[in-house]
Each structure stands twice: as C-alpha cells, then as structure tokens.
Amino acid sequence: MRRIISVLMENEPGALSRVVGLFSQRGYNIESLTVAPTEDATLSRLTLTTVGDDHKIEQITKNLNKLIDVVKLVDLTEGSHIERELLLVKVRATGAQRDEVKRSVDIFRGQIVDVTSNMYTVQVSGTSEKLDAFLQALGEHTIMETVRSGVSGIARGEKVLSI
Amino acid sequence: MELLSGGDMLVRALQDEGVDLIFGYPGGSALHIYDAIFRQKSIKHVLVRHEQGATHAADGYARATGNTGVVLVTSGPGATNAITGIATAYMDSIPMVVISGQVPSEKIGEDAFQETDMVGCSRPIVKHSFLVKKAEDIPAVVKKAFYIAATGRPGPVVIDIPKDVTNPVDRYPYQYPEKLRMRSYTPAGKGHAGQIRKAVALLLSAKRPVIYAGGGVVQGDGSELLTELAQRLNFPVTNTLMGLGAYPGTDKRFLGMLGMHGTFEANTAMHHADVILAVGARFDDRVTNTPNKFCPGAKVIHIDVDPASISKTITADVPIVGTVQSVLGEMLEMLKSSKEMPDQSAIVDWWRQIDDWRERHGLYTAPRYRTDGDMIMPQEVISAVHQITGGDAFVTSDVGQHQMFAAQYYLFDKPRRWINSGGLGTMGFGLPAALGVKMAHPGSEVVCVTGEGSIQMCIQELSTATQYNLPVKILCLNNQALGMVKQWQEMQYEGRLSNSVYEESLPDFIALAEAYGHLGMKIEHRDELHGKLAEAFAIKDRTVFIDVYVDPTEHVYPMQVMPSGSMRDMWLSKTERT
Ligand SMILES: Cc1cc2nc3c(=O)[nH]c(=O)nc-3n(C[C@H](O)[C@H](O)[C@H](O)COP(=O)(O)OP(=O)(O)OC[C@H]3O[C@@H](n4cnc5c(N)ncnc54)[C@H](O)[C@@H]3O)c2cc1C
Ligand SMILES: Cc1ncc(C[n+]2csc(CCOP(=O)(O)OP(=O)(O)O)c2C)c(N)n1
Ligand SMILES: [Mg+2]
Numbered sequence: 001m002r003r004i005i006s007v008l009m010e011n012e013p014g015a016l017s018r019v020v021g022l023f024s025q026r027g028y029n030i031e032s033l034t035v036a037p038t039e040d041a042t043l044s045r046l047t048l049t050t051v052g053d054d055h056k057i058e059q060i061t062k063n064l065n066k067l068i069d070v071v072k073l074v075d076l077t078e079g080s081h082i083e084r085e086l087l088l089v090k091v092r093a094t095g096a097q098r099d100e101v102k103r104s105v106d107i108f109r110g111q112i113v114d115v116t117s118n119m120y121t122v123q124v125s126g127t128s129e130k131l132d133a134f135l136q137a138l139g140e141h142t143i144m145e146t147v148r149s150g151v152s153g154i155a156r157g158e159k160v161l162s163i
Numbered sequence: 164m165e166l167l168s169g170g171d172m173l174v175r176a177l178q179d180e181g182v183d184l185i186f187g188y189p190g191g192s193a194l195h196i197y198d199a200i201f202r203q204k205s206i207k208h209v210l211v212r213h214e215q216g217a218t219h220a221a222d223g224y225a226r227a228t229g230n231t232g233v234v235l236v237t238s239g240p241g242a243t244n245a246i247t248g249i250a251t252a253y254m255d256s257i258p259m260v261v262i263s264g265q266v267p268s269e270k271i272g273e274d275a276f277q278e279t280d281m282v283g284c285s286r287p288i289v290k291h292s293f294l295v296k297k298a299e300d301i302p303a304v305v306k307k308a309f310y311i312a313a314t315g316r317p318g319p320v321v322i323d324i325p326k327d328v329t330n331p332v333d334r335y336p337y338q339y340p341e342k343l344r345m346r347s348y349t350p351a352g353k354g355h356a357g358q359i360r361k362a363v364a365l366l367l368s369a370k371r372p373v374i375y376a377g378g379g380v381v382q383g384d385g386s387e388l389l390t391e392l393a394q395r396l397n398f399p400v401t402n403t404l405m406g407l408g409a410y411p412g413t414d415k416r417f418l419g420m421l422g423m424h425g426t427f428e429a430n431t432a433m434h435h436a437d438v439i440l441a442v443g444a445r446f447d448d449r450v451t452n453t454p455n456k457f458c459p460g461a462k463v464i465h466i467d468v469d470p471a472s473i474s475k476t477i478t479a480d481v482p483i484v485g486t487v488q489s490v491l492g493e494m495l496e497m498l499k500s501s502k503e504m505p506d507q508s509a510i511v512d513w514w515r516q517i518d519d520w521r522e523r524h525g526l527y528t529a530p531r532y533r534t535d536g537d538m539i540m541p542q543e544v545i546s547a548v549h550q551i552t553g554g555d556a557f558v559t560s561d562v563g564q565h566q567m568f569a570a571q572y573y574l575f576d577k578p579r580r581w582i583n584s585g586g587l588g589t590m591g592f593g594l595p596a597a598l599g600v601k602m603a604h605p606g607s608e609v610v611c612v613t614g615e616g617s618i619q620m621c622i623q624e625l626s627t628a629t630q631y632n633l634p635v636k637i638l639c640l641n642n643q644a645l646g647m648v649k650q651w652q653e654m655q656y657e658g659r660l661s662n663s664v665y666e667e668s669l670p671d672f673i674a675l676a677e678a679y680g681h682l683g684m685k686i687e688h689r690d691e692l693h694g695k696l697a698e699a700f701a702i703k704d705r706t707v708f709i710d711v712y713v714d715p716t717e718h719v720y721p722m723q724v725m726p727s728g729s730m731r732d733m734w735l736s737k738t739e740r741t
Contacts, residue, residue, distance in 0.1 A: 010347055014282060025287045036678065055474075062471035068291040068311060071347040163346060 002031070002051050004076040004083055004153045006066060006162055011037055011044040015069035019046060022067065028052065028060050030151060032085075032128075032150035043071065043163070049128075049151050074161050076153045086149040087124045087131045092142045094118055101142065108134045164336035170199035170329035171299035172337050173262070176305035178205055179339040182233050183454045184224065184602060185209070186217040190237025191277060192264030195329035197235075209602065209631060211724060212623035214241050216595040218248020219621065222257050224597030226582045228603045229384065231258040231312050232322060236262045239277030241282060242323075247589060249319045250288040254586025256382060258317035260308050263283075267327040268296070274703045278540060290318030298328050299335050306340045315350025317382060317468040327389065351468050354485030354493065362440070362464045363497045369438035370509035371516075372398045373429075375421065375450075378405030378585070379443015379467060381578040385487030386410065389442060394493055397510055399517055401429040403444050404570055404728060407581045412574030413554065418517065422450035424567045425725045427524035430723065432517055433458055434731035441465045443487045446477040447586070454532075456729035466490045512628055517674070524721075524735055526571055531736070539689050541565060541640045541713040545572035547693055548638060551700045556608040559581065561593035561617030563647040565640040567719040569612040591620030596636065598624060601633040609701070610637040615669055615710075616645045625679040628706045636699065637708045639672060642715040650718045654734075674707045676708035686711045 009015050023030050028050060035046040050060060056074065064070055069157055076083070093101045094117075105112060105122050108130065114121035124134050128151060135146065155161070167175060171224050173196055177185070185208045189197045200208050211217040214236045221232030232252075238243050242263040252259045282292045290312050293304045301324075308320040327638040366372065380389050386409050393400045393416055400410040401421040410417055419426035421433055433439065437460045444450070446465075451457045454476050465472075465479035466487060473482045483490055532540045545568050548556070558573055560566045560583040575581045582600060591728040597611035618639055628635065645663040653658050673683030682705045686695045692711075699707045724732040724740070733741045 014292070017283070018286065021286050059471065059475060067347075068348050068472055070186070 001053070001057075002049060002066060002077070003057050004047060004049050004081070004151055005061065005064070005073060006076055006153055006161055007040070007046040007048070007073040008043055008071045008163065009046060009067075010069040010071065011042050012069055015044070016046070018067050018069060022063055023050075026059070026063060028056065032148070034150040034152055036051065045161075047150070047152050050093065062109070071163055072161060074155065076155060080156045081153050082156060083127050083151055083153040084125050085128050085131055085151045087146065088113075088137070089122050089133065089138070089146045090144040090145055091120050091122055091138055093120045097142065101138065104134065104137045108137070112133065164338055166333050166334035166673050167337040168195070168199070168331045169324070170300055170327065170331060171197040172298060172335065173303045173305065173324070173329060174199040174203055174206065175337060175340055176302045177231055177233065178203070180305060182206055185233045185235050186211055186224075186599065187221040187235030187395070188214050188217055188237070188241060190264065191240045192238035192266055192326045193235060193241070195250075195264070195326065195331055196264065196324070198331065199329070207401055209598075209622065209627065211595065214244035215248050215591060215623065216313045216621050216624045216627065218245050218261065219251065219261070219589075219592050220602070220624075221259055221597035222248060222252045222592075222598035223256050223559060223582050223599030224603050225252075225259055226596070227579050227600040229579070231260055231309055232599065232695070234259065234261040234607050236261070236263050237277070238266055238281070239279050241263070242281040246284060247323070247591075249285055251584050251587045251589045251592060252319045254288070255287040255584065256317050256379060257319070258312040259319040260312050260322065261319060262322045262324065265294070265323045265325040265672070268325040269327070271325065274642050277380070278300070281321060288319070289321050292321040292323065295322060295324045295328050298333065299327060301328075302337065302339050306343055307345065308680055310343050310345075316472075317339055351470070351484045352486060352489060354466065354483040354490040356493070358481060358483045358492050359490060360497065362483060362622050363494055364500075365481060366440060366460055366494075367503050367505050369398075369505055371435055371437045372433050372440065372505070373418075373436040374398050374400040374410075374440045374442065374446055375402060375403070375433065376397055376406045376409045376442045377403040377444025380406055380409035380487050382445075383443055383468070383487040384578070385443065385491055386578040388488060388491035388495060392491055392498075395498060396505060397494070397514075398440075399432060399514070401425070401433065403450055404583070404585045406444060407570060408575035408578040409443075411576040412585045413576055416729070420570055421648070421730070422447070422720050423452070423725075424548045424571065424721065425723075426526050426571070427721050427735065428517055428520040430721070430730045430733060431520050431741075433461075434729060436442070436461045439463045441479075442491065443467060445472045446475065448476070451477060451532070452723045452725065452730050452732070454728075458730060470524060531720065533714070537689050538714040539686065539692055541568045541642070541717055542572050542711065544638070544640060544692065544711050545569050545612070545695075547696050547698075548572045552610065554610050556580070557604060558612050559583065559593045559596040559600060559609070559611045561589045561611075561613040561620075562588045563614045563617060563645065564642065564650065564719050565612050565614045565617075565646070565716070568640065590617040593617060594621050594626075595624045597635045597637075598627055598631070598633050602631070611635055613637060613639050613647060615639055615641045615643065618672075622675070623638065625676065625681060625706070629680045634704055634706050637676075639708065639710045640713050641672075641710050642713050642717070643669065644715060646721070672710045681706040683708045683710065
C-alpha cells in the first residue's frame, strides 16, 4: 500500500543523507521525497511516499525513528489527511490546441503561468492522482517537459506534528 | 574559563568522559591530536600495526568491560582501514567511538591528499556520526558521541575532525557539558507494565517453555536476573552465539547454543516449544533457519531495547521494548509477589523429553567426534583448554570452524568471557580483540582461538603484543584449509575445493611467532595434547603461539539443513540427519 510518511528532523547537515541512505541500505523504495526547513529553523520537515505491506511500513517507521536526527514522525495515511503535489508542465500549444489546453487547465483548476506563441507553462496542484489524470488529459504529444514537487501532506483537524 | 586548542580540547573531553585507553595509528590529519596526547599522562595510547587492529582491540576491550572502546585514526587510508572494525562493532551492537582526522575544512571536496568522506563511507555501519565544523563544538560532540554509543542499543559512533579544527594556535574556552539534552534521541528504558504482565501470565501457562537469550543480555548486564528467572521457573535456557555466558554454560538447565550449529537438544526444544521467551536476541537467520517454519507451536515473548529488532523476521506475540535489566527485574518482582508457578508436572515432563534428546544426540552427554587414532580432534582441544583454564579464561575467536568448536565446547559460566564477531563474521578479529581484552584484564588468562586462515588477516598485531607486553595465548586449530568454506564445498558443491586450500604455502607459525619475540609451540599428536597445552598455559609472562594440527577432515555438527529446513532439521554427522 502507498504511504505518506512525514518526518520532523534536526536541520543538520547529513540528516537527509541518513534518511535516503536508510532506504537504499534496507531495500525500501522511495517514490517521492520533499524536504524543507520549518517555522522553527532548527527543524526540517521531510515527507516521503513509499509502498509496502504493513510489516515493511512498520520496519520503515521503526528504522526512521532510530535515526538520531529524527525527532518525530507520522504515517499520514493512517488517518485522514490532506496531500498536495505541485506540477509544472510545458505544453506545446499552437492554433486550435491553445483553447483545448486551456480548457483542460480550467477543468483541473490549474493556472497558466507562462506563455509563448508556441507553448504554455501550466501549474497544477493536488493529489498525485489528480496530477496523473491531468497529464493524461493533455495527451503525451503536447508535453515538452514536466516537473513535480513530490508529495507534501498534513493531517486533518487538530492533530499536528510538532515537538 | 580555561583556553584550549581544538586538539587539547578533544583530549581533555576524552579525559572528562573517563577514557583512559585509546587504540590508534597516527597520520597527517591527526597529528595535532597526537601531539595533544603526547603532552598528557592519564590516557594511554596503544599503537597498533593496522587500523583494523585498532578497531577490533577497542571492540574486544568494550566487550570484556562494558566500557566504550575508543579508536583514533588519520584521514583517508587510516579511516578506510577502520571500516571493517566499525562494521564488526555495528553488527554486534558494541559501544565504540572512532575519532578520525580529516583534511582541513577548506580542502574538503577538492580530492585533497588522503581525503575520503569518512562520514559518508561509514554511514551505513554507524549508529551516528559527526563532522566537527568548529573547535568550540568539540566538548558537546564528544559528550553526545559517548552517550549515543553506550545507551539504548549500543553501537559505534564516528567523530570526523578536519585538521584545522585541532590546530594548536587558536584557543577557545573549554567546558565539558555536565548534562545532555537530545530531543531527537530517547533510548528505551522500562518496558510497558501491561505487556510485562501479559508476558508473565504466558510464562506461567507454559508447558514446554524455552528461554532464548542473546547478546543483549551480555551487553545489558542482565545475566544475573536471567539466571534467577530461569532457576525460579525451572525453565531450559539456550543462548545465541553472542549470548554465550549470559546463562552459566555448565548449569543443567543450559541446553547449549541454538541455531545453525546449535545443539540437537536446543534446536529440537525450540521447535517443540509452546512459549519462547526471547531476551536481547534478534532472531538472526543463523538462528531461525527458514522463518515460516520457525517453531510452529510457539507463542513468542520478545524483550529488546530496539523496537526495530522486534517482529523484524519473526512476529512477536508479546513485544516488550525495554532494557533486559529493567524488564527482567519487573518480571521477577511480579512472579515473586504473585507466588504463582507454572504447571510443575508439565515442566517435569518437558525436562524428561529434553533429557531424552540430550541422551540421543547431545554434545555433552558423550563425545560426538572420533576418539581413537593419533589425529587430534578440534573439539577435544577446546575441552582440554576449558579444563586447564578452569573454564574461567577470556576467549576471543576468529571466524570459521574453530569459532564454532570454541562456542560449542568452551562452556562459559560468566558473561563477557566469550568475545567473537557473530554478526559480521570478521576473520582477523581474534588477535587484536585478545590484546584489547588483555589491556583491560592484565591479570586474567586470555586465549585467542583461531585458524591458520584467520590469524593471517591481522597477524601484524603480534608486534603490538610485543611492544605492550601483552601475554596472550594464541590457539591455532590448524586444519590447513579455510575449513568452514571447505565444509560447505564438501556438503554443497560435491567436494570441489575452489580456493579453500593453500597448497603448501602456510608459513612456519612457530618461527613467525619467534620473529616477533614470542614463544611458539607445535602440537601434532594426540598423546601429547594435554601435556603440551598444560606446559603452554603454565607460561604467564610471554605470548605463546600454540599451533595445533587437527584433523583436517572434521566438520562442525550439528548443522541445520539449509535452505528451507526448520530449526530441528539438522545434519548430526556426515551421514546422519534428523
Ligand atoms: C560462522 C558463523 C556461524 C554462526 N552460527 C551461529 C549459530 O549457530 N547460532 C547462533 O546463535 N549464531 C550464529 N552465528 C552468529 C549470528 O550470525 C548472529 O550474530 C547471532 O545469532 C546474533 O545473536 P543475538 O540474536 O544474540 O543478537 P546480537 O547481535 O547480540 O544483538 C543483541 C540484541 O539485543 C538487543 N539489546 C542490546 N542491548 C540490550 C539491552 N540492554 N536490553 C535489551 N535488549 C538489548 C539489541 O537491540 C539486539 O537486538 C554465527 C556466526 C558465524 C560467523
Ligand atoms: C574477512 C573475511 N573473509 C572471508 C570470510 C569467509 N569465511 C568464513 S570462515 C572462512 C574460513 C576460515 O578459515 P580458518 O581461519 O582457517 O578457520 P577454520 O574454518 O579452518 O577453522 C572464510 C574464508 C570471512 N568470514 N571473513
Ligand atoms: Mg583453517
């Protein structure tokens, strides 16, 4: 099953490489990874998505917790949560295509953030599934370049991941 | 406040941490530190002959004392030479702090002379590591390093220090932190009371119990409590290779080691058990054999300080995260206050069954090796040494058949006496580890059981033994082959001995030992074994290399059937299978 694990860790050099190293060392896979400092500059927040059965996920969270730099973590997929990923895509758009693309962007509540006479740069955010669907709707022949941020997530309601 | 240079701060911090012994080897990036060591008295530095030797010696010292071993090496080749020893300590959860010099900060990343990314190289084999950026950080880093190495599940910690950080010119106020706060590291202590209560209830309901105790009981100083618990309940105990000595080896409740080369009675009892109490053991693949055939009827209680050890390969029915001392202590208290006991007639029946297994194939009810002929059998060498040393020596070992014979036949009654590399299985460990043990216990008998293959992997440390006058016994079970490899080739590759023999190239170990200033003794015939061993062990002030020619055709048995066997599926000899 796909999981979103959110990790609060010391904002120290080497901390990220320990997390990434753990995954390769123990043969766990990372589907996406994002990391940035938090409102408390001594902490950074890392969000990763991975797949595995319950046993594997349990080992992943236990081993992450074992890393000295890791302060706290939560498996967001265990409760109700909000997940977002950002997509930037350059789409070829000339002639009649320009309207077609625009329509798709509207349907997916995206924005056109840059334009030339031959292309649009589109920004869409949402769940990974939604971004996949948007790309599918565009059709491959029009896509010149894509970049995705990886998943970020946060629990719904009052629950917070903090120290 | 006192002003000190980075180099002096490091040495002072080590002193404040209570360190009195370092194993190391100097070089460019570590020279400021070496100079600081020269200018002080309280820390003794042992100059090894290879950095691998330094790590194993510090490791042996740590295993024998429970203190954290300390290593000092230079950057580049010094640091990479230490890697094998760091990995060895990591796999067996041994507390160690390794300080490595690094090229000056401004040169890092430029492929400078003797630059390697030590923090990167060692990342998968350390509990944690630090790259020191400025001298002022040294006291806090040292404090944290020792705390992390020794608490929770112990392990090695690397401190990498660029040369400019230890330079003698710049001085900073020094103060060793008294307290430590690490919000991201809180090792487990007491176990969950509800879980402990459940475990006690399960133990009381057991009809065919086995206590399976591992290295965590030795490292966590839980032997006395474990012994009290087992004797109170009259439960059988088996130890892993790392746990030998956690329960007295000569006690009648001890079933011997379990696992791949475990005894028939230990493996068979495990297979038929209804309740298994696993303490400080990690269900290693050398123990469980095929996991889905592991002990089909057993409920498993698992006590471990590291949650990641629990339900990793075998699912625990009652997991308890905590130290062996605190959890076993609480269990005993509950048992004492409840005054309940398990079903005595069931336990008596269980013992009757176990004694029957012992009678049939036990290693200690009759010799399970050839007892006629002139050829010395490796098993009887170990038994003879056990007898001569009163079972009270510190025994280190290398890796191979000789290691298994030592584990099976030297019955350890006390913890921290059996010192070997189990998790990594590092050939070359035995001799430097023995020197580390001897540094810690100069008045005690220290024996390194080795093979003619393994001893050649760190033989240069014979020179360290000379320099520091460390009279250990080196007992080489010479079978003129990489015996353990050869055994597998004979059992699984139709006897094709690919690169496991030396074709008459072995050195004259006696001459070699003498070249280093030690005594050498060769034993070739069965009738001279006891006499010559007694002679060798009567020598207390010299290092003695005892080269014993043993039957080169002997295999280690029992041996679990692999792959796909259960715990009780074993070869008992070259021809007999369970
Ligand atoms: C040639 C060869 C053959 C081998 N054959 C066998 C064999 O037949 N049988 C065998 O058993 N092994 C054998 N081994 C060794 C094997 O590879 C493992 O090293 C060994 O089984 C692990 O022992 P352990 O389970 O006691 O764990 P250890 O590696 O000693 O780990 C200790 C466990 O205890 C925990 N712990 C540590 N401190 C505490 C504390 N204070 N409180 C609570 N928990 C704590 C740790 O978290 C860890 O999970 C062999 C090795 C070699 C090289
Ligand atoms: C550094 C290292 N290399 C290779 C091995 C694989 N190995 C395990 S046992 C063994 C043979 C050891 O030979 P020896 O020391 O003579 O012991 P014996 O088995 O003959 O008693 C080898 C090569 C190892 N454990 N460690
Ligand atoms: Mg050999």
